[in-house]
Amino acid sequence: MESAGNVLSAALLCCALLTRDFSRHPDSFFLNCAVGILLYNDLKGSLKRFCGWDNWPCVVETSINDKELALFGGGGFSLTPKQFDTQLFSILFNKVDLEPDSVFLKRLDDTLRLHKKFSKNSNESSAVVIQRIGDARRTGIRVAPHTCIRESIFAEPRIDHHFQHQEVQETRRSRPYRMTLVDLGCCMGTDLRKLVVDGFPVLDIMGLDIENRFFDIGRLMYNEGDTPSIKFKQTDALDPLFCERNARLESKFDFVHSANVLHLFQTEGQLAFIRSMAFLVKPGGLMWGRQVGLANGPDGAKYKHEEGKGTRFTAGEFKELILDATGWREEDIVYRSGLVAYSELRIVKPGKNWVLQWSVRVPFDKTPGARRITELVE
Numbered sequence: 001m002e003s004a005g006n007v008l009s010a011a012l013l014c015c016a017l018l019t020r021d022f023s024r025h026p027d028s029f030f031l032n033c034a035v036g037i038l039l040y041n042d043l044k045g046s047l048k049r050f051c052g053w054d055n056w057p058c059v060v061e062t063s064i065n066d067k068e069l070a071l072f073g074g075g076g077f078s079l080t081p082k083q084f085d086t087q088l089f090s091i092l093f094n095k096v097d098l099e100p101d102s103v104f105l106k107r108l109d110d111t112l113r114l115h116k117k118f119s120k121n122s123n124e125s126s127a128v129v130i131q132r133i134g135d136a137r138r139t140g141i142r143v144a145p146h147t148c149i150r151e152s153i154f155a156e157p158r159i160d161h162h163f164q165h166q167e168v169q170e171t172r173r174s175r176p177y178r179m180t181l182v183d184l185g186c187c188m189g190t191d192l193r194k195l196v197v198d199g200f201p202v203l204d205i206m207g208l209d210i211e212n213r214f215f216d217i218g219r220l221m222y223n224e225g226d227t228p229s230i231k232f233k234q235t236d237a238l239d240p241l242f243c244e245r246n247a248r249l250e251s252k253f254d255f256v257h258s259a260n261v262l263h264l265f266q267t268e269g270q271l272a273f274i275r276s277m278a279f280l281v282k283p284g285g286l287m288w289g290r291q292v293g294l295a296n297g298p299d300g301a302k303y304k305h306e307e308g309k310g311t312r313f314t315a316g317e318f319k320e321l322i323l324d325a326t327g328w329r330e331e332d333i334v335y336r337s338g339l340v341a342y343s344e345l346r347i348v349k350p351g352k353n354w355v356l357q358w359s360v361r362v363p364f365d366k367t368p369g370a371r372r373i374t375e376l377v378e
Ligand SMILES: C[S@@+](CC[C@H](N)C(=O)[O-])C[C@H]1O[C@@H](n2cnc3c(N)ncnc32)[C@H](O)[C@@H]1O
Pocket: 144, 146, 147, 148, 153, 154, 184, 185, 186, 187, 188, 208, 209, 210, 211, 214, 235, 236, 237, 238, 239, 258, 259, 260, 261, 264
């Protein structure tokens, strides 16, 4: 009875929002009531049905258990009255409330696809997956409260937003030999898992990160079984002894990727990080990545040296940084870049308007750069 009351009150809330006089239109009143009940029981499905919205923020509290979710059932996610209010508020006012126990997903279907591929139980409900993402978020924040973890972005694939993604997959498919890829600063490995879902052989990719607890949190989040998994290795890309400690990885990878890491560092740190990427990549291979960037012009520049933040660069400045770091000449590399709106963020921040996507085709003779890299880290 109590839940029936909650359903009705939420439905009436929807009607009330229309602020219309229904006294002479009881049919409209009951129609709105029915829509309200549908919204309450299956918010996402109903919004898709009525408005065609597929990627609106999904807010699901992970503190409710599976049994409670099953009770409300009905195909989509079922919400408690408090959650319903949060949802409605988010949608109406375009605001996402980052509660500590909540998960916010923009790409729900793509996210669930990753779990279906890696989980030892491919038939598990979406609610169970969301609950595990919530657990990973809570634990991950305690390890390091990166924006991508606080805002649940870590659980969503993003590598396919990069202009280079499709070409990388096509190149790999077209070659008669195996090609390898490493992600530097891979966190829980979501981008790597996306590559696997899109066909990259799991044995040909590797994740590196300074924080090995993220690897375990990732394995738990994806509920991995005994099937061959992605290799992960703990390493500090800024370590002056990076080359010695990773000697076996020198020039090992056709593709060296890094996302949302460089902007954490000041310029000196970024130079060291790029040298580590250059150390890992094969001659003639590809380095590619993305991080918060700057638009050309006076507006962007003021965020460059914001207190406590890493340095941001325009596309042109970043090319110079790569040349500085590696010792390669401009005519020996192919540098491509694009500045795109940072649309994955849940909360808009003035210093994070732009993502700089970039790629560098590495020279076939990378010796001058490699020699300088070794000299510079010694
Ligand atoms: C903001 S997260 C980005 C994670 C992931 N690449 C993504 O795009 O969602 C930054 C990641 O870089 C890692 N990291 C920070 N400093 C690092 C370093 N010196 N060497 C290697 N990884 C580092 C962090 O542990 C974290 O996993």
